Amino acid sequence: MARRLLSIGECMVELMQADGGLMRKSFAGDTFNTAYYARLFLPTDWSVDYFSAVGTDTISYEMLAFMEGHGIGTGDIARIEGRAPGLYMIHLNNGERNFSYWRSVSAAKLLARDPHRLRHAIEAADVVVFSGITLAILPFEDVDTLLAELRRAKASGKLVAFDPNIRPRLWDSAERMRATISDGARAATLVMPSFDDEAAHFGDASITETITRYRALGVADVVVKDGANGATLAFGEAKFNVPSATVEQIIDTTSAGDSFNGGFLARYVLTADAASSASFAAELAASVIQHHGALVPRDKLPA
Template identity: 75%
Template sequence: MAGRLLAIGECMVELMQAEGGLMRKSFAGDTFNTAYYARQFLPADWSVEYLSAVGKDMISDEMLAFMEGHGIGTDHVARIDGRSPGLYMIHLKDGERSFSYWRSVSAAKLLARDGDRLRAAIEASDIIVFSGITLAILPAEDVETLLAELRRAKAAGKRVVFDPNIRPRLWDDADRMRAAITEGARAATLVMPSLDDEVTHFGDAGLDETVARYRALGVDGLVVKDGAEGATLVFAENRDHVPSARVEKIVDTTSAGDSFNGGFLARLATGASPTQAARFAADVAAAVIQHHGALVAKDKLPNG
């Protein structure tokens, strides 16, 4: 059955290490990465769209061409004078990554400024994906604009997917961060948090407390990712655990969670059970972390 997945957020210029001390340029960002991996595994009758904003400069032209070249629609990406995409650099140590960011004039901060455009894009979609980073980069009034439209989508029976993806340095206040993450989850039907983020920033004692907190917000489905320990799935009254896939050598953990999300949503959208979808998503994430960068070519991924 045909459908449409819409991801909302910020795509950035990515600089990663290459041979001989050089840097390699690409484009990535949490919700865009999820869209990219969903596109790899969704059938051709599903469309994948991105909603964001970029500038009118050359690097913005390159970013849009990159999206379209990978099968991701850009009709809902606004062009804004005087702005440009943000940029980040990946630093690696023993396969674990850290980042440096330059995003002060990021056009994506204005992605929710046009409420009519936002509503039209969401109403035309079956699955809507957003994240805590999406909320973190927006002005407070635009956060409410976005959440209001997502609440409408949830009430209309659409699948609204939220990855809290907590990044405290993007927020000016920890209490505001927690409040926005909570409201983001309340607007969603499916929440896909990382357990270590929830323990660190919400003070959860462990998995059960994270599950109880999100279920109390009216979330229909919950996928709690716990790195090498796998993922816990809670849908209605059913609870299951899916182990992570075995990896001999971790090269780069960038986009591990995003690729899991994309693989999971693609399988779920096409009729798999949550457990089946999570097993496939674990294989996707395992393949991704054995290569450099956020976006790994399809020929290096599991057969979809």
């Protein structure tokens, strides 16, 4: 029987460095990146769909064609007149990245405006993916709408995966950011945070503190990503570390965590083996950061 992964969030126009001082255009965004990598490694009896909103302009239709060309369904993406996709530019310094953003009229900010469309899409999915960025871009009332539907999905037994992906510049206050991230975790069955974010913004002194805090919010399973230190997993009563993979040269760390998430989910939903899924995801992320841009072609990735 066909199964379905639904990823919810914002895809943006991506401008990245190219040869000769030029910029190369692509499309990316945290939950879309996760969907892209999941699609690469899931079998054909799984569909991968994106839930978002775009405009009715030329670049919006280019984005939809790009998604469809990479096997990601766009039937749950709303078209909103007068809106357009956001845009970001990657700036690199020895492989580490920072970004400039232009997203004031981003259509994705209205992705949860229609609660019936949202409920229908989530009910049709087996796995649902969202992030702290998904929550950060939405109006207050739409955050409540989205989280209510995700709690319904969790209660019905779906795998609801949440990456807190903490970006302070997207929030109007640190207090609301922490509160909303915590609410997002309460709606999830699997949380996949990055330890540096959790230490910086929640004050966690150790990975054990991060796991304990999310478990106290009702999260069943936790995968804490910690860069070169690998990932620490807490699944059921088991807690264990999976080492990072060898990286010859870091070119661009964009999408390191997103690709890990997509690789992990693609393996985990097939095998239910968290350790081997994390090992595969670590190999995938290590390969991704040795190339430019968020989305690396399949032929440059692990077999």
